[in-house]
Amino acid sequence: MQANAEIQSVAAERAYSVPLSEIDVSDPKLHQADAIWPYFSRLRQEAPVHYTPDSDFGAFWSVTRYKDIMNIEMQPKTFSSEAARGGITIMDGNEVATLPMFIAMDPPKHDAQRKVVSPIVAPHNLAKLEDLIRQRTAERLDELPLNEEFDWVQEVSINLTTKMLATLFDFPYEDRHLLTHWSDIATTLPGAGLIDSEEERMVEVQACAEYMTRLWNERVNSEPGPDVLSMLAHSDKTRNMSPEEFLGNMFLLIVGGNDTTRNSMSGGLLALNQHPGEYEKLAANPELVQSSLVPEIIRWQTPLAHMRRTANTDIEFAGEKIRKGDKVIMWYVSGNRDERSIDRPNEFIVDRQRPRQHLSFGFGIHRCVGNRLAELQLRILWEELLQRWPDPMQIEVTGQPQRILSNFIKGYESLPVRINA
Amino acid sequence: MKITFIEYNGTAMEVEAAQDGTLRDVALDNLVPGIDGDCGGDCACATCHVFIDDEWQAKLPPLSDDEDTMLALCDDRTEASRLGCQIKLGPELDGLVVRTPEGQH
Numbered sequence: 080m081q082a083n084a085e086i087q088s089v090a091a092e093r094a095y096s097v098p099l100s101e102i103d104v105s106d107p108k109l110h111q112a113d114a115i116w117p118y119f120s121r122l123r124q125e126a127p128v129h130y131t132p133d134s135d136f137g138a139f140w141s142v143t144r145y146k147d148i149m150n151i152e153m154q155p156k157t158f159s160s161e162a163a164r165g166g167i168t169i170m171d172g173n174e175v176a177t178l179p180m181f182i183a184m185d186p187p188k189h190d191a192q193r194k195v196v197s198p199i200v201a202p203h204n205l206a207k208l209e210d211l212i213r214q215r216t217a218e219r220l221d222e223l224p225l226n227e228e229f230d231w232v233q234e235v236s237i238n239l240t241t242k243m244l245a246t247l248f249d250f251p252y253e254d255r256h257l258l259t260h261w262s263d264i265a266t267t268l269p270g271a272g273l274i275d276s277e278e279e280r281m282v283e284v285q286a287c288a289e290y291m292t293r294l295w296n297e298r299v300n301s302e303p304g305p306d307v308l309s310m311l312a313h314s315d316k317t318r319n320m321s322p323e324e325f326l327g328n329m330f331l332l333i334v335g336g337n338d339t340t341r342n343s344m345s346g347g348l349l350a351l352n353q354h355p356g357e358y359e360k361l362a363a364n365p366e367l368v369q370s371s372l373v374p375e376i377i378r379w380q381t382p383l384a385h386m387r388r389t390a391n392t393d394i395e396f397a398g399e400k401i402r403k404g405d406k407v408i409m410w411y412v413s414g415n416r417d418e419r420s421i422d423r424p425n426e427f428i429v430d431r432q433r434p435r436q437h438l439s440f441g442f443g444i445h446r447c448v449g450n451r452l453a454e455l456q457l458r459i460l461w462e463e464l465l466q467r468w469p470d471p472m473q474i475e476v477t478g479q480p481q482r483i484l485s486n487f488i489k490g491y492e493s494l495p496v497r498i499n500a
Numbered sequence: 501m502k503i504t505f506i507e508y509n510g511t512a513m514e515v516e517a518a519q520d521g522t523l524r525d526v527a528l529d530n531l532v533p534g535i536d537g538d539c540g541g542d543c544a545c546a547t548c549h550v551f552i553d554d555e556w557q558a559k560l561p562p563l564s565d566d567e568d569t570m571l572a573l574c575d576d577r578t579e580a581s582r583l584g585c586q587i588k589l590g591p592e593l594d595g596l597v598v599r600t601p602e603g604q605h
């Protein structure tokens with residue numbers, strides 16, 4: 080494998096020397112090598128709404144400025160999320176994406192379904208889960224090895240997100256690895272190791288459906304509880320969901336909250352290690368966790384690099400002629416580094432003013448419904464970490480992270496860390 | 501001008517506001533609990549949801565389509581619901597009383 084540093088230096092040069100029409104920001108290798116930034120910088124400056132005629136993902140428009148992205152999100156009638164038109168990612172053809180999930184529906188269907196799920200992750204419900212999430216986080220942190228290198232992604236980020244999903248669903252604790260497995264099944268590419276075909280994917284999806292249906296039946300017949308399944312089983316609006324709708328909502332919640340939160344847990348630690356001055360500020364003032372650290376981590380990481388829309392009609396947008404049926408990619412990862420909208424966007428600043436003004440959760444009618452749950456998990460993690468290891472750089476990143484090969488999920492395969500105690 | 505914010509638990513807070521911003525800006529500047537305003541005031545996030553009772557509603561600009569669409573995302577929407585960023589302050593709103601929800605998401 081070519082070293083990241085080499086790919087980065089080639090990209091820095093190439094990004095400004097190739098003709099604009101040859102730029103393809105969908106290349107997953109550029110994302111994996113953390114070498115994509117100069118391309119986005121150039122597009123934001125010279126071609127903020129840019130067309131790539133041919134790529135491994137077909138032809139697509141790239142929207143790279145913060146305000147333009149927000150503008151697209153505010154026009155769901157023109158820019159569709161509907162699965163049947165192509166859905167919400169640059170890639171076409173994943174069978175799980177054809178399950179009815181409201182993230183990939185347009186109004187009015189979207190609005191009705193979102194209403195049902197939204198109260199479950201509203202702040203007053205999350206308050207009921209907080210103690211259990213904290214207890215499970217604390218248990219995990221107390222088990223971590225001290226003064227030796229270990230993989231933060233595996234031992235902390237994946238471990239904790241899996242436990243939190245289990246908490247959210249009140250899923251049998253000893254089987255909780257299944258939740259992470261199903262999430263991976265839903266997002267993986269056939270041939271990448273887990274599955275070889277869409278048929279194999281659907282076999283696993285069916286197993287998930289059966290397991291979840293069994294839990295549902297148990298919850299319907301017991302007292303209402305604060306978990307997702309119980310709330311869906313006891314609400315008038317959802318008690319009679321069709322099996323497909325039920326399955327779609329299950330997958331949406333499992334996948335929506337899995338990689339995104341996991342990668343924020345890794346990304347935050349990496350960001351603090353890359354900005355030692357900020358780590359010091361945080362150590363001196365742990366109150367910042369609550370007020371600004373958590374949203375700044377989510378902006379800086381941008382766990383979903385893009386969302387996709389499909390044009391419903393011919394339209395002129397920011398001077399470009401977008402045609403009906405065109406694929407429009409909103410690059411959050413670029414918008415979150417847009418110097419026109421965000422002050423010192425390339426810096427990680429733990430006490431940033433107005434830290435919530437970022438694109439990582441999207442905007443408009445599809446804006447992330449689990450945003451406060453994600454923030455809650457990260458807040459608890461950092462509160463518990465700083466309580467145990469309060470000194471700056473005490474949780475030390477000891478080597479280079481290995482990043483995920485994807486232009487959609489921006490995250491880490493591994494991150495070597497040592498806790499100096 | 502003065503504005504009173506009342507939290508969902510009844511705690512009231514009176515603040516002094518300049519007449520040039522929006523209700524969302526005043527709430528954020530004064531760290532009023534229960535208002536987040538994530539999108540910066542562009543009517544794109546619905547996390548500046550507030551309740552304004554009848555006697556003041558008449559003095560507000562009418563609900564736009566965008567505001568209506570975004571308010572539809574709020575679980576606890578009522579007749580009194582508005583988005584704070586869509587309410588520009590002016591002398592006619594001196595003394596305004598605003599109730600804030602338990603949380604925003």
Ligand code: HEM
Binds near residue numbers: 152182383440441443
């Ligand atoms: C840091 C963590 C997270 C990030 C960055 C994130 C990001 C996003 C983004 C970008 C969208 C789509 C916005 C659009 O299409 O305009 C979205 C939607 C959604 N997210 Fe999240 N998410 C996170 C955590 C979660 C969690 C924990 C849950 C689950 C409980 C969740 C559930 C959902 C759902 C159900 C939707 C669909 C909303 C709709 O279409 O109306 N997310 N999220």
Ligand code: FES
Binds near residue numbers: 524537540541545
């Ligand atoms: S601040 Fe986002 S809608 Fe008002």
